[in-house]
Amino acid sequence: MKPGQRQNHSLSAPAFENLQGVWRSQGYGKILLIEHDRYTLFEETAISCRKLYTGSLEELNHYYEDLVVSPGGQAFSAHRVSGVARISFRRLKALPANAAEARRHDPKDPEYNFEIFWRTFHEQYALFELKGVAWDQAYETYRPQINANSSRETLFATMAAMLRPLKDGHIRLHTPSSHYSAGAQPALYQRLTRELEDANDDRELTSYLGDLKEWLHDVIHEDYLGNGVSHGGNRLVEWGRLNDTTGYLHIRAMAGQSGKTGKPAADLSAIDGLMQRVLADIGELPNLVVDLRSNGGGYDGVALRFAAYLMDRKRLAFTKSARHGDGFTGKQPIHVAPASETYRGNLFVLTSELTASAAEIFVLSLLQHPRLTLIGEPTQGILSDTLERHLPNGWHLTLSNEIYRAYDGEVYEDVGIPPHIRLHYLGRKGREEGKDPMLERVLKLVGG
Structure with missing residues (x-):
């Protein structure tokens, strides 16, 4: 769901209008670019920084509330409207270099998609230890199966095979034609x-x-x-x-x-x-x-x-x-x-x-x-x-x-x-x- 589609409530004070610059979330893998009249949200991994949404600052104020800015203005935290988490952001001097590089990749390249998929879980998934799954080993096993000519069906089947051992009902993979849920059967x-x-x-x-x-x-x-x-x-x-x-x-x-x-x-x-x-x-x-x-x-x-x-x-x-x-x-x-x-x-x-x-x-x-x-x-x-x-x-x-x-x-x-x-x-x-x-x-x- 796009942030601007969340519900309305009165604007917070301080507001995002006063926080122009580039910010990285602590956890959650997000980069937030705030300009004088709009924001851009990016998803980041160690090998990518891809633009996800652009919207007005009014929309951003609808997505987060209870904004708290550090005394030096180098960090802020906000409560996400849809949950109970308070998420912290820290100021960066500029967008990560990966943001420019992302435009040079073919978005349909199966190898590029596989690498970002693996990295996303490697950096964000919280339960590998609890689940007893060696994600590095999964990379060694499945990476050779994907090349520049791999079909979308092969890529999807490979990703699903990697996710299956996690048996986690909150893991889902969606494509226009297929959906996979990794949940264990009750x-x-x-x-x-x-x-x-x-x-x-x-x-x-x-x-x-x-x-x-x-x-x-x-x-x-x-x-x-x-x-x-x-x-x-x-x-x-x-x-x-x-x-x-x-x-x-x-x-x-x-x-x-x-x-x-x-x-x-x-x-x-x-x-x-x-x-x-x-x-x-x-x-x-x-x-x-x-x-x-x-x-x-x-x-x-x-x-x-x-x-x-x-x-x-x-x-x-x-x-x-x-x-x-x-x-x-x-x-x-x-x-x-x-x-x-x-x-x-x-x-x-x-x-x-x-x-x-x-x-x-x-x-x-x-x-x-x-x-x-x-x-x-x-x-x-x-x-x-x-x-x-x-x-x-x-x-x-x-x-x-x-x-x-x-x-x-x-x-x-x-x-x-x-x-x-x-x-x-x-x-x-x-x-x-x-x-x-x-x-x-x-x-x-x-x-x-």
Whole structure:
């Protein structure tokens, strides 16, 4: 998404108009050229510096907020509107020499694209050590397969083969004709695939999973909530009462509550009004179930805003650091502070392997809550933000360039956040009994 397409808000002070010059981000691989009436954003590797966007300074002020400039004017940092990270920039005397050289390369040259692809991961990917993948060795293995005459199909297949061992759901490679995701297949998919095979059922897995989710949705509405369900946030949030002591809150996604795509500030505003309604309806109950089992993520800021209405006091949610040079940027602490009105009872958060990305950040931010019980399956284990990068031939990709650490330093990337009580999501036994075993367990725990 182009920076100028983010949402509007009032201009920051100090503003980018006063920061003319060339700036390099600390981590994230970006060069920012600020002129008196416009900016140009470049993506940088050790062998390239390629222009990505040009836009007005007003657009830049919409993309970043809370600008802080160092006393000497040689550095600044700003909060990225779409996430929770504060990114630092340092002044350069001029654009890197690579910026001029980039124009001398044929953008369709397969070897040039391969080199930038490999470099991008070499310099930005945060999880090689965790994944046990030797990226230098991958270069030695695959570089000889690419030459000046390699087809686009060969280049794509080679890149996909290099990415496959990373098993990272935030790694995607997009071309006009093909898309590749490096995510590992959840055990749930394998379980459901076996069910289809055993039953000689020729339904597609995605169709079968959709049918099961719809079945569970109906069971919850009819048998557990008695159809007393309220909706809000562009129908991405619903809530009701399981009984006289226990409320139920289902959050389907961590974005889109405003009904506007790519507008996190509007989503945050929508959540404020929405959660006030939720608390007015079920906030006095001593127990609350928060269902995240099918929540695939969205914006970290949205996740933290939801958490703010459930947190008892200000607590460290997590720290995050980004790849930078041969190491990482410093650990940036992110806190969750309670909203003016918050839920004060016991929290039961339901998770599955489909609980991913920003939905995992929501869980991460609640781990210090004194009355929290996690029920279900470990989350998917893709917590890092996705860094989007572009290749000269017009392809683009995303990768994980950050490490999130829980309040106690634990890293849940790859393994997921484990539940306190482990139960299968959409398990066969529960379906045969026509029940939701996770809600059954909550009701047993609260004596309902």
